[in-house]
Amino acid sequence: MSLPTKTRQWILASHPTGLPTYGTRTDTFALETHDLPALSANQILVQTLYLSNDPAQRGWISPPSQIDPKRLYVPPVQLGHAMRARGLGRVLASQNGNFAAGDLVQATLNWVEYAVLDAGDPAAGVRKASELPGGLSVTHYLGALGGTGLTAWYGLVEVVGCRSGERVVVSGAAGATGSMVVQIAKGVVGASYVVGIAGSEEKCRWVESLGADKCLNYKSATFEADLKEACGDGVDVYFDNVGGQILDHMLANMKQHGRIAACGAITSYNGEAVLPMKNYFDVVSMRLQIKGFIVLDFMAKAAETVGKLVGAVQEGKIRVGEENETVVQTAFEEIPGTWLRLFEGGNQGKLVTKL
Structure with missing residues (x-):
């Protein structure tokens, strides 16, 4: 089979101030x-x-x-430049002794059909994607057993030091990271x-099936009262x-000396107006700790933590399967459209593009 000499790619044509769009230079x-x-x-050539x-x-x-x-x-x-993204790909050709044609790899592939990667460069993050136990799909390397699972573990266990017997609230609980936080x-x-x-009654029932004692629909007219209760x-x-x-609602519902892991702020990512915080003084009066973190801060022990996550799956403490991800079969021309589903709440668990 002849190797490709060209690749299509989605490039960043302009900086968006609102919801991103795609298709033309404008x-x-x-x-x-x-x-x-x-x-x-x-170097290796990856599809x-x-x-x-x-x-x-x-x-x-x-x-x-x-x-x-x-x-x-x-x-x-x-x-x-091509839009940045982690991905899974198949090695088509290799000039690196650690990789051979046919290997499945994880890497920063970006929104491209084919990529030439320096497999020795740490920035590319190229590593083999071995088979997962129990016949689990390798796509979980992008979610529950990858960056999002690690984010959930580090934020909950290391950043705020959650302990046995404590009471926990998780927003975005039906998403990739939140659903793992609930289970961990x-x-x-x-x-x-x-x-x-979460954002619907259906998603809330799924979150409860993962082990949550209760899940609240933030779109409900009674959400604020339900949360307080x-x-x-x-x-x-x-x-x-x-x-x-x-x-803001949660600031008024924390115990004294409560801890908050600040992982994301998706409500403002597309330039939406941010409402003023009414309950900020609770940070002072209740001596709250709010700590932001990035999963990259902990990557030195990523392999060890993935091992812990896999072990928890094998012990039945964490449930990982098809329900933990939304895999969308996508034509290359529609890659941005699949990504935009994140901002519509159009996924349960990890949202993965399958080309």
């Missing part, structure tokens, strides 16, 4: 065809099979006037009471995936 993303370079020493979709990608493409690039934890995507809190840490927050005299830990008004 949109956020534009589709282009580029020549592939010949392989050099240590993209699956792409990870993550809310954090939105911050990487915001205009400098909206987010100072110096305050981002990774460099922003540059105009004219209940099944691994031993939290006595876990409340999830569910939290009772207060909770010890809040894992925040959304920011905005839900965070």
